Amino acid sequence: MAILKKTLVLTCILLFVWKPLYATTEQRLQLLESQIKAGMIYNFLKYTEWPESALPPAPAPYIVCILGNNSFSDALAPLEKRTVNQHTIKIHILHNAEKAEAQECHLLFIGQDKKAEWLSLRLAVSKRSILTVSDAEEFFVKNGGMIEFRKTNNQMDVGLNMQALQSAQLQVHDRLLALVTIVHPPSSESER
């Protein structure tokens, strides 16, 4: 064990000595994809304004719904212990694409394995104030979804469909808008 400790101490010293080097080469945080997505979903709640008709006053909960495969349920779970803008948060795992259930959500995540289900849910959901999010790259925002996770070159990017947000009466904070890629789907595709 003494050797282990020594090793650890040595490693720590090395880390300190090498720290300036990191500061130049390693400015970025390294995070798991699931952590980034969970963190972003939290921030989507934080930087989106729902109309009063859709979200009762605090502490009424935000209902976050998950449909389909995702890699971040575990990372998202601790969210229930938090509040955003004084609202509590509830996570619902949907097992099938029931319209009634989906219409109760404030944020609906569609896994990329549920593209077909999205196409059937889309009409029922898009006129309501439901922030829709998916990791179905190059599919979701083209097909009436609002926010799409896109991973490129080891960084997470977000595609955002303004038209879909506006018609759902959702307002996104400029701080978030400044970071995302605004997508303008062909009008025939974006709505309806």
Place this chain on the structure above:
Amino acid sequence: MYTNLVGNKIRTKSRNCLFLGLTTYLFLFPEYSLATSNEEPFELSLEQLFNATVISASKTEDKWWTTPASVYVVDNQDIQRSGATSIPEALRLVPGVQVARVNASGWAVSVRGFNGALANKLLVLMDGREIYDPLFSGVYWDIQDTPLEDIERIEVIRGPGASLWGANAVNGVINIITKSAADTQGGLLSGGAGNQEHGFTTGRYGVKLGENGYYRIYGKYLNHDNEKNLAGINSQDNWSAGRGGFRADWKGNDKKSSFTLQGDAYQSDSSQLRTTPLLSAPYSRTGKEEITARGGNILARWKQDLQDDARLSIQSYVDFTSREQMLVEDRRTSFDLDAQYELPVWNRHKFIIGGRYRYSADELTPSSFVSLESAERNDQTFSGFMQDQITLQPEKWLLTLGTKFEHNDYSGFELQPNARLQWHPNETQMLWTSISRAVRTPSRIERDVNVDLAAFPPSVALPVPILLQLQANSDYDSEELTAYEAGYRHKLTSDLSFDISTFYNDYSKLATNRFLPFTIVNNGVDPLHILFPIHASNDTKGESYGLETTLDWQALEVLELSVGYSLLEIALHGPEPDIAINAESAEEQSPQHQFNVRSMWDITNDLSLDTMLYYVSSLPAYQVPDYWRLDTRLGWKINRQLQFSLVAQNMLDSVHREFGAPSDVNSIEVGRSIYGKLTWRF
């Protein structure tokens, strides 16, 4: 085809390890800290999230889990932690793959039996490029020496993959996939040495190429010492090899298209002992055979995502190889063009269609022991495939129907259909079953080459020597297989998963060495002798059955255990021994039982210990006794840039044999190997 049939498997393990490492690091340097909570990213600002680097833990996740075939994926971490120094050594990790070291530079690798130094019922691909040699339909593993650091994963499909992958994907497909240049940015320098591995070194450097592109170059050199053969004599098989190459990847501005250009050039110098026949006393001679293999390839691939999930991919490559050795020198140029189109999902159907053209030109230079029907040969193969995945009941029942149709210059038209049915009773379980047909098309040696195999001295009964000669058979046809498979997977808990596949293979027209009428040769040039010719015919039938099973258990956050077992039973029915020789020998050339236990333990953030224990049952055909093999690796992360590992292989016995008959001068005794390796990333 170059479709990846399976994706990455989840590694909760690496996640934990990375996480621990990360938190330690963040604890030391609070400016990068995840603040109050180490596990929750909710304290991070939007800007931090958008700028963060994604650590890959689940890229294409679980895709293999829903593939209705017997699939096993070895990822980069598995390879690194196995301590393997070559691709065939890394394949030992896969339950149901038979790996045996023949000598310093040679391995016998097969799936579901019929093993040999040039096992011919297995298709091996490197980034979609076929790497088996059409002269023998086998793989020369000494030239498949891509740096292991650059390999993203190896997908192994046990069982026929012919409908998608093409001829010779009879008993299995091994698909080696290298990392995208985007994932190998910066520099890497690694090197090591040991008692058997006299020295190996790899260098790689990756840079950004314009706005959307990445590029890397690499070089590698190795030197492996002579092994010892059964008599304890130096088998003069030392091996040195060098290679270099590049890979560039671009993504289109719209991220819908990607383009890859890659290439390698290599030279491998090895040697072995070879016994050649003589028609006068002492009737055979054993000498050192030098083997020089050189080659290069360049490959381009373009993928375009289209509307509604449709996708088009086109790939083309040129590959040049030359191999100089005692019996025959082989120079070959291949060209391959391959296109694949995934149609938009239509109702419940997902169609994929593809087409392929392959041109292969060779030039053989025979030795005095070999004569050829033709010294040069140009072959063309045209093939197409189509597949429809039908959703019978969403998320529950899926049926995949597909077929490959091919026309080649050896056996003409070949049809290789398959049907696969899968059922997901719930999210944690899957059952699948399949029926497929696959063929192994004739190789050049069976059709065109005559080889003097052995000479037998005169005896009292027969006062002249006998020459055994393998002759070409222009009527030799494809070997055929009908395979029936079924499998079951279960994620028992989030930490424990189980996978089993079973198969029954029905073979016909298997290669058989059939005797031809003997002749007395008195040509005035050679001494008077009797010529005993044999040739390859399709006279053997057979069945095999067996299973492969794996249990993976994430016992602790820092400890992952896995157990694998495979069973293989082969029964062949060839002609009587007076008509053919060794018709049924393949029955006993592959182990009946294989078993492995592996543990990957992170002792601390910086120290890891990996242990692999293998059991391989006997090979009666070669009088190879069963053996246990224990490999361990100790890894030490000195800092974020430097890593040291110490590997000890074959710790249980000083020597054991893995392949080859005792009479074969080239069958070596595999001894203990210890080496240290230092890796520097910058």
